[in-house]
Amino acid sequence: MGTIQIRDVPDGTERVLKxxxxxxxKSLTAYVRDLLNEEAASPTLDEVMIRIAGDEPVPYDPDFVRETMREGRR
Structure with a gap:
């Protein structure tokens, strides 16, 4: 496992996190580690857009859409 050291955290921020x-x-270390893990697990908007751009286009068939909508309302 790696180590991250963060300096110059404002006192107010440290108090709130503690x-x-x-x-x-939890300890402050465990709490901040969980926050970092959550952040790393969530893709950024740019990452999502890059992933979408790499997807195959979905063919659009208006008749299929209408039929699917009709079936969903039954």
Whole structure:
């Protein structure tokens, strides 16, 4: 596992994060690690757009769309 050291965190930010960690029964390290893991697991908008751009185009058939909508309303 890697190590990340963060300097120059404002005192207010540190206090808020410590309080949130305490409410969740975690150490500050565990709390911030969980935040970082959540952030890394969520793709950015740019990553999503790149993935979409690489997808095959979906053919558009108006009749198919109308029929699908009719079937969904039954």
């Amino acid at each position: 309080a949130r960690a305490e409410r969740e029964g």
